[in-house]
Amino acid sequence: MLGVTTDGPVTVLELQREDRRNALNLELCRAIHAAVDDAVAGGARVIVVTGQGTAFCSGADLGGVYGDEFLDALYGMLHHLAKLPVPLIAAVNGAAIGAGTQLAIACDLRVADEKAAFGVPTARNGLAVDAWTIRTLSDIAGAGPARRLMLAAETFDRDTALGMGLADRPGTLDDAIAWAHEIAEFAPLTLAHNKLILNGSPDDDAAIDASFDAVWASADVREGAAARAEKRTPKFEGR
Known part of the structure; x- marks a missing residue:
């Protein structure tokens, strides 16, 4: 469900629910939360988060999204990532939709490959995200793009995301890991x-x-x- 590899001062977390396009469920949210703490305790200076296969994270697993236990685990994990004392880099290797975009913006930096896509289509499915998500999107990408994501339910491709700062660099997982090693020297x-x-x-x-x-x-x-x-x-x- 979650692969963890260590490369010197860099820890790589790989979401491994490829059959569900790495959708977040209760167990995966809890696994990410625990794994980042273990990484920091083990001396990681930078953490890279990516997805197995062709998707970064397709969102929340709709089979369990309505439960309070899942919501507590999801938002507890996202807010925890934002408060970690080490930088996190999202290697966005495909679709990052809904909770996938939330996971990407809980990281500090985002490297996006050519198939990366970002969107938070809650207006299409009658769900809601917390205020932290919307304000963070606005802080990172700007108020206009945040409104397009949240009110017009738009999806941004890699180049659009790069142009507004939602993605920081184009590149692959290898590029994200290389950047992580540079930052780990700071x-x-x-x-x-x-x-x-x-x-x-x-x-x-x-x-x-x-x-x-x-x-x-x-x-x-x-x-x-x-x-x-x-x-x-x-x-x-x-x-």
Whole structure:
């Protein structure tokens, strides 16, 4: 159901419900939630999320979408991804529809292949997504595109998504993994601080202040200064 592979500081999660085009069900939502925690605890600096076969994630499995238990698992997982201290990259290898688009925007960056497609067609099926989803879409892609997704139920192809910032780069899973390795060389505390601000709310002010202080007090600040003086690449340890 969920494949997990480790490539040095990068962990790759592969949704493996190819017969259901990687639709999210209760078990898969819970598996993703647990796997990202395990990855961070194991020292992953970047996590890549992708889908098996020709779809990234075709949405929620409609066989269980109406239950409160599923909704709690889905939104608990999505919001948890947004709050993780490490960056996540969605390698969107095909359709990312409904909950698939939600999963993609819960990641921090999106690499889209030529068959990628994004849409949240709740207006067509009488369902609803939470406020976080709509506001995040608006923050990432802009208010106009978010309205087209949510009110006109449009689907965006890869090039359209790239043009509005819903996708960050064109490319394959290999390209996403290569980008993840580049990012994994950066200072982990700084990345966590930046992500906290980008994804946070006014309620996070105390945590942001503490994160700012922790970065400036870290050994990585001193390592960065030493590397500049010695004209070498810094080796950040996240402490």
